[in-house]
Amino acid sequence: MRARVLVRPKAGILDPQGQAVERALPALGFEGVRNVHVGRMIELDVEDPGRLPEMCERLLTNPLIEDWEIEEAEVEETEVEDAEVEETEVDGAEIEEGEIEEPEIGGEG
Amino acid sequence: MKFGVVRFPGSCDDIDALQASTRVGDAVLLWHADHDLQGVDAVIVPGGFSYGDYLRAGAIARFAPVMAEVEEFAREGGLVLGICNGFQVLCEAHLLPGALLPNVSLKFVFRQVELEVVRARGPFTGACDRGQPLSIPVKHTTGRYYAPDDQLDRLEAAGQVLLRYAPGHNPNGSLRDIAGVRNAAGNVFGLMPHPEHAVDPLGGSVDGLRIFESMRAHVEQHVLA
Numbered sequence: 001m002r003a004r005v006l007v008r009p010k011a012g013i014l015d016p017q018g019q020a021v022e023r024a025l026p027a028l029g030f031e032g033v034r035n036v037h038v039g040r041m042i043e044l045d046v047e048d049p050g051r052l053p054e055m056c057e058r059l060l061t062n063p064l065i066e067d068w069e070i071e072e073a074e075v076e077e078t079e080v081e082d083a084e085v086e087e088t089e090v091d092g093a094e095i096e097e098g099e100i101e102e103p104e105i106g107g108e109g
Numbered sequence: 110m111k112f113g114v115v116r117f118p119g120s121c122d123d124i125d126a127l128q129a130s131t132r133v134g135d136a137v138l139l140w141h142a143d144h145d146l147q148g149v150d151a152v153i154v155p156g157g158f159s160y161g162d163y164l165r166a167g168a169i170a171r172f173a174p175v176m177a178e179v180e181e182f183a184r185e186g187g188l189v190l191g192i193c194n195g196f197q198v199l200c201e202a203h204l205l206p207g208a209l210l211p212n213v214s215l216k217f218v219f220r221q222v223e224l225e226v227v228r229a230r231g232p233f234t235g236a237c238d239r240g241q242p243l244s245i246p247v248k249h250t251t252g253r254y255y256a257p258d259d260q261l262d263r264l265e266a267a268g269q270v271l272l273r274y275a276p277g278h279n280p281n282g283s284l285r286d287i288a289g290v291r292n293a294a295g296n297v298f299g300l301m302p303h304p305e306h307a308v309d310p311l312g313g314s315v316d317g318l319r320i321f322e323s324m325r326a327h328v329e330q331h332v333l334a
Contacts, residue, residue, distance in 0.1 A: 013210070013255065014210075014213065014253075014282070016211065016212075016213050016214070016215050016282075017211065017215060020215060059164070059168065059169075059172075060164070062165055062168070062201065062208055064207070064208050064255075064256070064257075065208045065210060065255060
């Protein structure tokens with residue numbers, strides 16, 4: 001089963017991210033928006049969906065500060081289960097300058 | 110007295126914690142993947158970004174192999190100090206109450222803050238005076254201490270809040286200005302400020318040494334005696 005775990009901040013806990021988004025929307029002309037909360041969505045394929053609640057309690061969320069909810073997601077038919085890895089040229093000379101990917105730098109304090 | 114400083118992939122204050130510890134005793138690094146505490150008398154879980162802080166700060170580090178030993182060590186009464194990311198790890202591991210949330214400002218804060226010693230007794234603040242101001246830096250994005258209201262009441266009543274931000278110095282929106290809490294048994298302590306960065310006059314303050322000196326005094330009087 002493909003599952004989606006929706007994680008949201010527990011009601012009553014100050015959610016400055018939600019507040020920032022709520023303040024930003026009217027500035028773009030989107031009036032009448034209230035109670036904005038920002039959470040996370042974790043998508044995963046699981047063999048035993050019955051174990052999802054335990055996964056949520058032990059790792060995927062911190063139940064002291066977050067609520068979670070599991071929903072089943074549809075798997076698109078065109079999707080191949082084990083996506084074939086595209087073969088790439090190993091010869092360094094074949095790689096053009098523009099194709100070299102810079103490593104992502106960043107992070108959170 | 111031998112301190113052990115845990116090093117996870119992504120730790121970045123491990124060396125400072127090690128250096129600070131050597132000012133009051135011996136110190137060794139403990140590797141995250143080893144089930145071995147090398148016979149240390151106290152464990153420090155340092156600051157940084159353990160395992161990239163993916164998912165939630167500390168959420169993955171708490172399941173590191175060495176953490177099984179740290180939890181066992183804590184259950185047996187061993188001293189465990191969590192600094193910044195280490196505090197987050199200990200909360201995730203349920204060795205400490207509460208959780209750390211993103212700063213109210215949603216910004217990274219890096220500044221010297223004034224702390225008040227709420228309780229100048231026990232293994233972590235025994236070398237301080239009650240109400241003593243400590244000047245120690247903070248540097249974090251996820252440092253807002255949170256616990257439900259009734260739990261905060263119980264923590265305060267039980268004397269588990271050891272450090273508070275002085276009025277006007279709360280850098281992250283922590284509830285009740287809490288900067289550091291200990292567990293019920295008193296042998297595990299976590300704080301967001303970095304005492305290991307305040308141990309040399311060159312850094313502007315040596316107040317952080319009080320924490321390390323408190324730990325040494327406790328171990329010498331109660332463990333090694």
